[in-house]
Amino acid sequence: MKKITSFTIDHLKLEPGFYVSRKDRIGAETVTTFDLRLTKPNGEPVMNTAEVHTMEHLAATYLRNDPQWGEKVIYFGPMGCRTGFYLLLAGDLEPQDALELVKGCFRFIRDYQGDVPGASARDCGNYQDMNLLMANYWGARYTQLLEHIDEAHMVYPQ
Numbered sequence: 001m002k003k004i005t006s007f008t009i010d011h012l013k014l015e016p017g018f019y020v021s022r023k024d025r026i027g028a029e030t031v032t033t034f035d036l037r038l039t040k041p042n043g044e045p046v047m048n049t050a051e052v053h054t055m056e057h058l059a060a061t062y063l064r065n066d067p068q069w070g071e072k073v074i075y076f077g078p079m080g081c082r083t084g085f086y087l088l089l090a091g092d093l094e095p096q097d098a099l100e101l102v103k104g105c106f107r108f109i110r111d112y113q114g115d116v117p118g119a120s121a122r123d124c125g126n127y128q129d130m131n132l133l134m135a136n137y138w139g140a141r142y143t144q145l146l147e148h149i150d151e152a153h154m155v156y157p158q
Helices: 049-064 095-111 132-147
Strands: 016-028 031-037 073-078 085-092
Touching: 016 095, 031 095, 049 073, 049 085, 049 095, 049 132, 085 095, 095 132
Parallel strands: none
Antiparallel strands: 016 031, 031 085, 073 085
């Protein structure tokens, strides 16, 4: 089988950043998959499932309620390796196009207090696996990166 695109990126050179992972054409439409990389692959600890799960609930809520982007959000979810998330948006986009949306999302995660949306037995299949304090930490860390991001961290390394 052919190696999929995400496995062709040199993870030894990849650093935390905000990248276009791929663009897919579906009829006349384009879907852009963004790689929101929070940790250095194979170079620092990965996120634990509880904070990843919490961040997924918070980000999905924030993104789908955004007045400008909400209807363009197709998916937000974790990478299996737990080094980041994928965000799929309708449109032929570059990181600069969605940077303010993602900054706002991670500020929301950084600052969120209270009950995590959807964290109940009725609404979620694993509602007890949550860690809001660590989600706040990762939200703050990624917000800091995004507020000072340069072009090198918006283009995959060669």
